[in-house]
Amino acid sequence: MISENSPIILSVNDLTANVDGTQILKGMNLEIKAGEIHAIMGPNGSGKSTFSKILAGHPAYEVTGGEVSFLGQNLLELEPEDRARSGVFLAFQYPLEIPGVSNLDFLRVAYNSRQKHQGLEELDAFDFDELVQQKLDVVKMDAAFLHRSVNEGFSGGEKKRNEILQMALLEPKLGILDETDSGLDIDALKIVADGVNQLSNPDNATLMITHYQRLLNYVVPDYVHVMANGRIIRSGTKDLALELEERGYDWVLDEAAAGVA
Amino acid sequence: MSIQVSPTLPDVESEIRSELGLSGSAQKRQACLSRLLELAIASPSPASWLQSLRDRATAQVQSQSFPSNRNEGWRFTDLSDLLGIEFAAAANSSVQLADLAAYVLPEAEHSRLVFVDGVYAPHLSALSHLPATLQVGNLAALAEPDELLSYLAQQSGADELFTALNTAGLSDAAVIVLPKQLVVDPPIHLLFVATGGDPRSAQADQRPTLTQPRCLVVAGVNSALTLIEDYVTLGSGVCLTNAVTEIWLAENVQVNHTRVQRDSLAAFHIGKTAVSQARSSRYIGNALSFGAALSRHHLEIYQTGEQTETTLNGLTMIAGTQVGDLHSAIALTQPYGTTRQLQKCIVGDRAHAIFNGKVLVPRAAQLTDAGQLNRTLLLSPKARVDTKPQLEIVADNVKCTHGATVGQLEADEVFYLQSRGIDAASARRLLVYAFAYEIIDQIAIASLKQTLCQFITSHTD
Structure with a gap:
């Protein structure tokens, strides 16, 4: 949902970054306002997953230049946990398994660390249980999953639903979905997409990173960006995604190369 | 299937000694051993039948x-810190139950045997909730102790140096004898307390002490038992604990055994667990090692009947400059035996973990299935592990697997938790806990499980 007067949630200016001395991002620019849903598409190796991890603060990447402003504050100077507590959420492509830690306990620790950071009341096990029961519906998850170890033995679809459940609880200002559609069958994809749509509102924003257009049939983006070689080379509306689906990435890459030349 | 047959190195030390004469360090080692043996022999012998043993x-x-570390079995575990220490026998101490509050298990409130510095402490023990047919208590108080002669110090490997040293000074022991068919419901908690350097100890000069706890379990046909063997120290003085536990499982017996070593960081701990399993018996052993400056645990399983099952779970969690060594040996001697071994090590700072896992499968042990896995988590760049699977397989129709993994906490794992708002230090604690939990979860006693979980969380930074 686009509204000209909405506050800016994320503003990325000329961001460059390295991993192991190799430049991965070569001048990213992106602005996301409240209420908007953006999708970044692009061929493998274009840097789109790297971009999502840098926003969340992954230590393996070194930012070498540019700025990232999140709700008016310098995001790059925050530790990953403080970014999360301030309202950045990254749904992982490969969520981690944590044997021995119940999903319920994990969710409560995560929830309370955000509450504490924002000066809000932390919930005890009883009250939290009530809250989480309501959120389970968002991703049609069975309560039995709460008492299993975090992601341990979960199917691919269950892991992704668990990511969206975490997002539902943490109510981020910016939800970043990194290849959330990968490895999902159509039923699981619909459940996940439905969850994302339920969580989207005029006060928050969603950034989807995806290789395929399929997810965008269910979570309809306001803007679609094509990323290649570490920067955004073209932006458009959802029609751009359909065109990419039909024609592949080569024509955009060619046009961009011609434009540079 | 992958098989590694490790060559056994000859004991080179005797050859070297004969060539060079006794070197200075060899003299020191002999002096140390003589001193320890003297102390052992000086302990009172309550019965003449014990004297011959x-x-x-x-x-x-x-x-x-x-x-010395020239012996293959002691290559990585250096006992030279023991050499300069003038050990003495522990004097009578005045430990009260309140001193042990942290170690009392509610599940075994009325089924607890406490030994202080190797001496039975009736005022700290509680045995009211046990079946009348169960023989449980200390060796010295048993009515017909000589019936135990065919079990006491009769396991293979009883001649190993430290086991023999314990037997040489054997004056009392925790004894549990289950008649056939008896299923003991409450877990039995054997608490071995060492008081080295403790203010409650009557030892005026606070000299380092030697204590040699001993335990014998004989389980009759079809019986079942849950046993917790727990080593703790009061005080932070230097002490050497040299413990031996022998467990005999008759046909179709089930024993669930948890051994916890949580001595002080000034302590030295050498321990033996020898288990003999008759046909169709099931032994589950959980061995957890947290304490002691240096610890060495010999874990020996002898399957003597067909269709026996052995499950060994182990966790060594050490930091600082601790050394923690597990040497296990499993002998499958009959057909259809199975063993499952999972040994985990969490090593911090400059600590050093050692795992040597021997599995013997002679020709008679056809159609056996042996699995062994050692997983180590190194928490610091200076932490070290030496891991050595040692499979000696002669039988040709068997399934044997082994594996060893060594890793660090993955940056991606810590990041995942951070990205949910959990700070880096808490994230690391949670991941170490998760690594350890697979073993802790096997413990049958809820309160002990909880205590150890808290210990793990509080010892990760």
Whole structure:
């Protein structure tokens, strides 16, 4: 949902970054306002997953230049946990398994660390249980999953639903979905997409990173960006995604190369 | 299937000694062993029937030398810190139940045997909730102790140096004898307390002490038992605990055994667990090692009947400059035996973990299935592990697997938790806990499980 007067949630200016001395991002620019849903598409190796991890603060990447402003504050100077507590959420492509830690306990620790950071009341096990029961519906998850170890033995679809459940609880200002559609069958994809749509509102924003257009049939983006070689080379509306689906990435890459030349 | 047959190195030390004469360090080792043996022999012998056992063990000790790292079995575990220490026998101490509050298990409130510095402490023990047919108590108080002669110090490997040293000084022991068919419901908690350097100890000069706890379990046909063997120290003085536990499982017996070593960081701990399993018996052993400056645990399983099952779970969690060594040996001697072994090590700072896992599958042990896995988590760049699977397989129709993994906490794992708002230090604690939990979860006693979980969380930074 686009509204000209909405506050800016994320503003990325000329961001460059390295991993192991190799430049991965070569001048990213992106602005996301409240209420908007953006999708970044692009061929493998274009840097789109790297971009999502840098926003969340992954230590393996070194930012070498540019700025990232999140709700008016310098995001790059925050530790990953403080970014999360301030309202950045990254749904992982490969969520981690944590044997021995119940999903319920994990969710409560995560929830309370955000509450504490924002000066809000932390919930005890009883009250939290009530809250989480309501959120389970968002991703049609069975309560039995709460008492299993975090992601341990979960199917691919269950892991992704668990990511969206975490997002539902943490109510981020910016939800970043990194290849959330990968490895999902159509039923699981619909459940996940439905969850994302339920969580989207005029006060928050969603950034989807995806290789395929399929997810965008269910979570309809306001803007679609094509990323290649570490920067955004073209932006458009959802029609751009359909065109990419039909024609592949080569024509955009060619046009961009011609434009540079 | 992958098989590694490790060559056994000859004991080179005796050859070297004969060539060079006794070197200075060899003299020191002999002096240390003589001193320890003297202390052992000086302990009171309550019965004449024990004396012959003690004499035989004394001779076994005298025929051996104190190990150095030239012995293959002690390559990574350096006992030289023991050499300069003038050990003394522990004096009577005045430990009260309140001193042990942290170690009392509610599940075994009325089924607890406490030994302080190797001496039975009736005022700290509680045995009211146990079946009348169960023989449980200390050796010295048993009515017909000589019935135990065919079990006490009769396991293979009883002539090993430290086991023999314990037997040479055998004056009392925790004894549990289950008649056939008896299923003991409450877990039995054996609490072995060492008071080295503790203010409650009557030891005026606070000299380092030697204590030699001993335990014998004989389980009759079809019986079942849950046993917790727990080593703790009061005070932070130097002490050497040299413990031996022998467990005999008759046909179709089930024993669930958890051994916890949580001595002080000034302590030295050498321990033996020898288990003999008759046909169709099931032994589940959980061995957890947290304490002691240096610890060495010999875990020996002898499957003597067909269709026996052995499950061994182990966790060594050490930091600082601790050394934690597990040497296990599993002998499958009959057909259809199975063993499952999972040994985990969490090593911080400059600590050093050692795992040597021997599995013997002779020709008679056809159609057996042996699995072994050692997983180590190194928490610091200076932490070290030496891991050595040692499979000796002669039988040709068997399934044997082994594996070893060594890793660090993955940056991606810590990041995942951070990205949910959990700070880096808490994230690391949670991941270490998760790594350890697979073993802790096997413990049958809820309160002990909880205590150890808290210990793990509070010892990760």
